[in-house]
Amino acid sequence: MLTFDHVEFYYKKGQPVIDGVSFTIQAGEFVSIVGANGSGKSTVAKLIDGLLLPKKGTVKVHQLDTANSDELLKIHQQIGFVFQNPEDQFITTTVMDEVLFGLQNIQVPREEMRARVDAALHAVQMEEYLEAMPHQLSGGQKQRVAIAAILAMRPQMIIFDEATSMLDPQGRKQVLSIMHELHNQGMTIVHITHHMEEVLCAERILLIQEGRLQFDGDPLSFFETVAVADYQLQLPFAVRLHKTLQLEGPLAADWKEGIRSQWSIN
Incomplete structure (x- = not known):
C-alpha cells in the first residue's frame, strides 16, 4: 500500500510544486495520474519512489517512509520506474547485460540471474533480442527492454512515467498490453499519461492541477463530471x-x- 499524507514539495520555498496532496493506492490497483504539462504529476511519481523527498508530510510504502534513509533502499527494491525515454535507462551494450545490471545491483545470486533474465524478456516478448544492442532497437522494443530490466528485479509496483508518449501507435499498444497483463497478475500499476484514451482502462484516475489533487475516482465518473478542457486535456x-x-x-x-x-x- 502507498500513502501520501499532506505531502508538500517545492524547489523554491513559497512556490509549491506539490501542495498538500493526500491519497492512498492499494496493492494491486491500476491508477492513472493525469494533468497538464507542469501540473506536478511527474513530481508525484518521483516522490512515490523516493527520488524526491517531501518538504512536508509523508510518503510511505507499506509503512516504510521515504524520508528514512535506512528504509529507502527497501522502497527502491519494491518499486520499479519506467521513464519516458528508455535510452535514459540504458547503460550497457546488449539487452542481456541491461537486464543483468539491475540484478547485480540488488545482489541476486548468480545462479538465479539467467532464469530471471529469460523470464523477464519472455514477459515482454523480447527473448529473441538477447544479444542485440539496445540502440539498434525500435522505440517500442527499447521500452519493452526497459520494462524487462525492471521486471527481473521483481518489484511490487511499477510506475510508468509517460512511458508511451514517444512511441508510435503500435509501440504504445504493445506497452499498454504489457501493463495490463502485469496488472492482471497482481502488480500495482501507476500510469502517468496525457493520452486520455489510455486512462479508460485504468481502475482509477488522479487529476493533478498546479500541484493539487483535483479528482480521485473511476474513469466513467471522471469523464462525466470533469471539464477536461479546463485542464488542457482532450476527451x-x-x-x-x-x-x-x-x-x-x-x-x-x-x-x-x-x-x-x-x-x-x-
Whole structure:
C-alpha cells in the first residue's frame, strides 16, 4: 500500500510544486495520474519512489517512509520506474547485460540471474533480442527492454512515467498490453499519461492541477463530471462521440457498459 499524507514539495520555498496532496493506492490497483504539462504529476511519481523527498508530510510504502534513509533502499527494491525515454535507462551494450545490471545491483545470486533474465524478456516478448544492442532497437522494443530490466528485479509496483508518449501507435499498444497483463497478475500499476484514451482502462484516475489533487475516482465518473478542457486535456474519441450524439437514458448506460467491456474496467 502507498500513502501520501499532506505531502508538500517545492524547489523554491513559497512556490509549491506539490501542495498538500493526500491519497492512498492499494496493492494491486491500476491508477492513472493525469494533468497538464507542469501540473506536478511527474513530481508525484518521483516522490512515490523516493527520488524526491517531501518538504512536508509523508510518503510511505507499506509503512516504510521515504524520508528514512535506512528504509529507502527497501522502497527502491519494491518499486520499479519506467521513464519516458528508455535510452535514459540504458547503460550497457546488449539487452542481456541491461537486464543483468539491475540484478547485480540488488545482489541476486548468480545462479538465479539467467532464469530471471529469460523470464523477464519472455514477459515482454523480447527473448529473441538477447544479444542485440539496445540502440539498434525500435522505440517500442527499447521500452519493452526497459520494462524487462525492471521486471527481473521483481518489484511490487511499477510506475510508468509517460512511458508511451514517444512511441508510435503500435509501440504504445504493445506497452499498454504489457501493463495490463502485469496488472492482471497482481502488480500495482501507476500510469502517468496525457493520452486520455489510455486512462479508460485504468481502475482509477488522479487529476493533478498546479500541484493539487483535483479528482480521485473511476474513469466513467471522471469523464462525466470533469471539464477536461479546463485542464488542457482532450476527451477520448469514444467519449467525444457519446457527447456529440448526446446519448441519454438507456443508450448512455449501454455506452458505459461498452467502454467497460472494451477496456476491461471492473
